Amino acid sequence: MSSDLQSAVIGGLAGIIGVLTGALIQRSLEMKRWQQARQDELHREIRSIAGDLAGSVAEFIHTMLWYTYFVPEEAAPAEELVKQYKDESHRLIGRIVGARAKLAAIDHDIHERLKPLIDRSLDISERIDDATGIISEEGTVDGARIEELNKEARQLMDDVNRTTRALYEETANKEVRLRANAG
Secondary structure, eight states: HHHHHHHHHHHHHHHHHHHHHHHHHHHHHHHHHHHHHHHHHHHHHHHHHHHHHHHHHHHHHHHHHHHHHHHHHHSSOHHHHHHHHHHHHHHHHHHHHHHHHHHHHHHHHHHHHHHHHHHHHHHHHHHHHHHSSSOSSSSOHHHHHHHHHHHHEEEEEEHHHHHHHHHHHHHHHHHHHHHHHOO
C-alpha cells in the first residue's frame, strides 16, 4: 500500500474515531444534564409538598387557636362557631392526610421529620374537641383545659415554624452540594 493511501486510511479512521468519541462524550453529557434536571424537579416537588404539608399543619393549628380563643369559659360554644371549626378542621385534616401520603411516598426522611408535628396537631385537636364539649359525653366546657391546650397549640406553631425553617435550610444546602458534585 502506498504511503498516500496509507495516510488517507489512517486519517479516515482517525476522523471516524474522533466523531464516534465526540458523539459518546456528547451523549454522556446529555445524560448527566437530564439526570440533573430530573433530580432538580424531584427536589422541587419534595420541597413543594413538604411546604404545603407544613403550611396546612400551621393553618390547622391557627384554626385551633382561633376556636379556643372564642370558646366561652363556662358555657357551650355557639353552634355556628362549632360548625365553622368542624368544617375548617375537616377540610384541613383532609389536606394534611393527602400531602402526608404524597410526601411519605417520595421522601421518607422528611416525612418522618414532620410526622411528630402532624401527630401532635391531631392529638391537640381531639383534646380541644373534648375540652370544648364537642365530643365529650357531658358536653361541658373545661375553660382551664382549653387555656392549656391553647398554649400547647401556640408552642406547636413555634415548633412547626422552627422545623420548617431547618428543613428549608437543609434542603437548600443539599441542593448546593448536589450541584457542586454534578459539575
